[in-house]
Amino acid sequence: MTDFHFGGQPLDNNLVASISHALHTAGIPNLLWGNYLLTVYGVPTIVDDAAFIVPDTLIETAYTVLADKGFIPCAPSFNCARPHTRRCPPPTSHLHIDENLAVSLYRKSDTLWTIPDLEDFDLSGDADPDVILACDRRLPQPVPGRGRGRFSSALDAVWIPSAVRYCEALILLLCRDYGSPYEDYWVVLLTYMLEFLDGTELLDGDRLGEEYRPFYRALGQADPKMYTHLDALRQDLSKGGILSVRPG
Ligand SMILES: [Zn+2]
Structure with missing residues (x-):
């Protein structure tokens, strides 16, 4: 995963884990967000991005890391450039997987402002009341029609809010x-x-x-x-x- 480079892979758990891992490796703690997160909880919904919450001060660094990994800068012809189609607050920054799918970056202070700083989490245990792993066994197993469910235990880099x-x-x-x-x-x-x-x-x-x-x-x-x-x-x-x- 350390050699990860984006080259048109589909948006799936592997890609989400690679993005999360690339950010962690660059010293940027992150939590999964957006509709993809809903699917991990077992909620069936349409996914149009892989969204991550990062510390406010590391938004620009995160963008640079993902651009260096090969994700595509936004362009006027892409779907997200049409604000009237947006149902939720726009991300602070984003890149693209393709013209319809984004990698979105949200500031912690705009999303999860009441939980401790992401840098302060002890991610070594499983008892934290604020965050859990996306492969946590308490999350539902993947079931057709019921979202994506939990990640495989091999993809243990992705953290989500409890x-x-x-x-x-x-x-x-x-x-x-x-x-x-x-x-x-x-x-x-x-x-x-x-x-x-x-x-x-x-x-x-x-x-x-x-x-x-x-x-x-x-x-x-x-x-x-x-x-x-x-x-x-x-x-x-x-x-x-x-x-x-x-x-x-
Ligand atoms: Zn865009």
Whole structure:
């Protein structure tokens, strides 16, 4: 994997692992993000990129590393250059696998801002509440029609947010982007997580932070009170300085 060079390989677990490993080798800790991450949790969805969260200060370095590995710079004719097709916030930086598929880089402060710095994770054990390996045996096995599931144990370079932290992040992103065109995207992702993972070993709603649980439970029951809970949560988060509302 150390000799990895991109030469048109398809977007699959091998390519994702090679990208993650190349970043790690360059001293850039990273977590899988985007719709590809959903498929690892076992959620069937369309994947249009391999997205990674990296430390804010290493975004440009990560871009350079991936450009040196052969990924393709964006071009005006590529699909991502049409902003009206975008349902989720754009990445800070990205390259391409082909004109339709991107390798997207997101800043940690735009995505998972409440978890510790990526540089500080102890990735030697399996008890971290914030991150797990994409080959973790608690993740579902690959099943046709049910997402990609966990990576093979041979691809042990890829780390993902734990399902609990991911759901908390989705709620925080929904709070941040409430009233924006991205609001629905976060609701849909959270609904998928509830539908496919809630009640499994990976996602017990009681392990979410106490402040997130009323909205999470109400959403799971399609209870109209979820909007009241969401408003209350947004106010609490703003007061606590945890939520900086996206500029309008
Ligand atoms: Zn592009």
